[in-house]
Amino acid sequence: MKYKILLLDPDVKKNEIESRELSSRGISVVVARNVADACRLLREDGLIHVILTEWDIPADEGSSQSIKGAELFEAFKTLRFEVTVFLYTDQADLPYCKTGGSLSGYFYKGEHDYDDIVRKIRAEVINSKSRAPFFEKLLEYSRKAKDSWHTPGHASGYSVKNSIWVRDFYEFFGANLFRSDISVSVPMLDSLLHPTGVIKEAQELAARAFSARHTFFSTNGTSTANKILLQTLLAPGDAILLDRNCHKSVHYGTILAGAEPLYLTPSINNRYGIFGPVPKHRIITAMDHALAAGKKLKVLILTNCTYDGLIYDIADIVKEAHKRKIKVIVDEAWYGYARFHPFFYPCAMQAGADYATQSTHKTMSAFSQASMIHVNDPDFESFEDRFMEIFNMHTSTSPQYTMIASLDVARKQMMMEGYGLLSRCIELSETLKKSINSLSKFRVLELEDLISDEVKHDGIKLDPTKLTIDVSKTGFSSREVEHLLLEKHNIQIEKTTFNTVTVLITIGATHSKLNRLFLALENIEQMSGNRSPSKSSGIDDSFLKLSPIKFVPRFAFYSEGEIIPLREATDRVSVHMVTPYPPGIPLLVPGQIISKEMIEALNHYRDFQVEIHGLTEGKLKVLTAADEARLEADGYRILDVIED
Template structure:
């Protein structure tokens, strides 16, 4: 098994003191048990320190001298030493850059109170007196601190339990895989999955593994460590994805009829959350990049206008970053919302790693958001469905949240998923910066390689940004690579098939003109090379390029007649989209939809429950259904061969409260 390296950087401007210190500490590290590979390196200036912290992903902690003077050669003012940077300033810079690092201060005896007072509000983990030269003592404390951060309380306990090999008189029924092992019919499943998948599949009957619904032990501890790592007051592990996380927050913050501002392009779980909570949604239209048929963020002005127009809203939810990697300049948006006491929820399903590299920050929480939901499984090393809910809301109502969380949580959660969240947090803290630096370098390399084919073209921020959002401070997460494939001559479907069948490559998603590739902490140089090789070979086929496919623009949002929840729970009736002569059925115009109708791609609902259907929308749905292109239409019901929409019956409309 590879052994970790934990480098600790000592920053001191006196060459002799520094050399002696580093030597003493390394000797201590060699002479005492050192499972984390702790070693010490020294630098004399703040500048060198910051460069080392930027360049060396193995640095886990820093020891900063309380005052850093310039080097002797740079003395000014009649031979007096010139201050380079105060400890407080250096600590601030270090923690702004890599908040996961442990920071200790070396203080000169006489200034103890001043230093401790000045650093009181900073994230300092401890102090040592320089003059004591207690190298073994310092080493032991640093070793303990790094071990503490590297702990995985839940995963450790799960392993302990498995190794205890207790007899199981409880669920699950496979009982550590005993029901499968040796079976002539299903033993292959056991062999394929591996013994520990079954050993670790345990249940609430094991108290030492704590309870996800009322955590007081190792789950509580693991969640607290995640909160610290991700910069939240509280963190909760969700085992049914961000889909559930969003719904839990909605049901906590929104009572029926209360207003929610939301991007119409939010994930479908957000729209489902509107139905479940009974909220009154105010939809903000996402911007459209007409050229590539990509829906982007909501223009900043539109968000500010909505906040001004609806100061009675309880919450605002936006997705940042989007599936395509576009992220908002969140701080001013959060500030505007907070001025009206509107809570801000940011769906960071695609951005769970952001805290661990300055390229991606500020995170939603750092920008002031009250809640952030993250699909840890999408971009970090957690199992599918494993997500986190981070809370920074000063008015957090824990009791209400807990009720809603438990309402959506299975009483038999998958323990391996919880363990994977614990491990994903540990990895992000210990080596997230290093891995993300590598991912960023690979993303840059991949973009250059793809562009060098001169047939495929990666889209830069300027290509992706819809016109209306230029100047909104939106940035691109470079690990999401969108490629214009129109130059290769294949349709997107053909290209995906070719990549899959001939080159063994599966991409993340596609639109009519683009493919999106997702780079994560698991992306390797070999994968990059294989993809480049495949694209280069396809490019060399020199097929004639296609024209960009025009994506049909989704009609603007029409009137919301009733609360989505009220409309959804009506029985309704099915009305066909085409009449007997295969023309669009104009009788649908003026009716109120009971379901959510979402063409995919792009995944934006054209209709939500309670929304009025206009002739324009019927035409649009008719066009999509007649088109030969592959497109799913979620929410359309087929009665025989007839595609239908579920709408409210006239008497059902009469029985409901109309909005505005």
């Protein structure tokens, strides 16, 4: 049974008859007599995809109050936006019917035409909602077994399957991967760079699912999605307000656009080495100060949720930005699923943000690098041509079709079972938290542990699908815990800070995995014996104080510079970005002063064997004295303080 319908009528007898008729036609039916019951079923049963409801339904068992028409249909849509609602009524005419636009159709009970109802429901659920037009076309093409006289060179796998040297490559990935790895020379599969067919259709379905006006597929991750948007929205000389703590792609996008970055300092949790959201008052003040200073402030970009699962009260911030005519981009690399469960509402699109970028691959079923750009900006059509030009600038002319298929399928999955899967994630998270907290040396951090005082009153929430565990009582460093989990227990976690490890509970989590993680932690706790607990962060927390930025990054970036050892770089200015990965948040951006603390921090990351982009064999590129003098003379020094 793939889906169910919910039949809603206060009349028990009628419910019984209708239910029997529909069930005998192969449809699975659940019944409710009042709105409270219906809402409970909708909350608990992710398989419900269709509601057949009377027009006027009692609010609760025995209640004299009823909920009608538009208000009734909206109540269901608020809980489960993806559920299709049909009016199924004794009323033959509809003159009174204010539906609020949430109804998908109407059936008159007096006709007793159950075959017609079932046909329409199947058409809605099977033919419309659960389609994956691109993937279906790709399957169709692969099955046609055409001879390939075009790129890619492996020609549907023939070059490898007959090879005595690399046949193992073919065998490992399987025939279907090679058959479906095709090129833009296959017109029936449309073109990502100029979509008019099945890719266009798949993107439109994604837009509907993710509550956007338009959606575009990005096959080079959210890294590229961010750069595309920033180059579209910003011209040289424009200003952008960005969280200093945002992903490196945002900094790169700013450099590419030639815009002036106005950095917002995030809240910092020194105890656990975690960068948090930017305080709301700081964002608002910064917007006002920048505008008062005559900056051409066009864009605010924020990361929501953060890598550690901290969720902004985003709707309020969007409102404040829009009051000031500033466009809002929300980097939802880690939050793409939010649209599919009210627990996470509002997602950026629901909150009225103009753009959202999402790594569909990070938290849903898409292949790595498959991301989406969602657009809500009412002005978008006036510069869509520019957007497409920049989209083309950044997108390969040979995009991976398997990746596009995975985006199509990931959307379909979220639409059809996202609610149920996310409900399960929330439950699993609660179970895992309880079991970990039953150990004496591990503790799952709560919202209060994770946020600093600065953002206490900002309405921040915690995403339960990201669990951060304090490991300091074991006496092992988080890196040691990570190593033990991997080498001894075959468990790969998402990331560490100096005294925490973070695990993601994605839609791929299972009870077995959960219990294996618990057993592994229990084992590590035993192994830790009498070790004394490690210090709160294991290092001097002052490293989290980011040093100031002296020159506009684009111009520092294009300077000649010189390469010197990190140990000699105190008070010099960085030319490149220096980024520990994960999490991909730069400690140094072009133009930033390399303070003693930043050097210490980078050394600590090196001690922990974290990969550091921009640091090669302990050396990095800095501005020469002549570069600095030229940048000063050209007026590229950052003087303004925009925050309070």
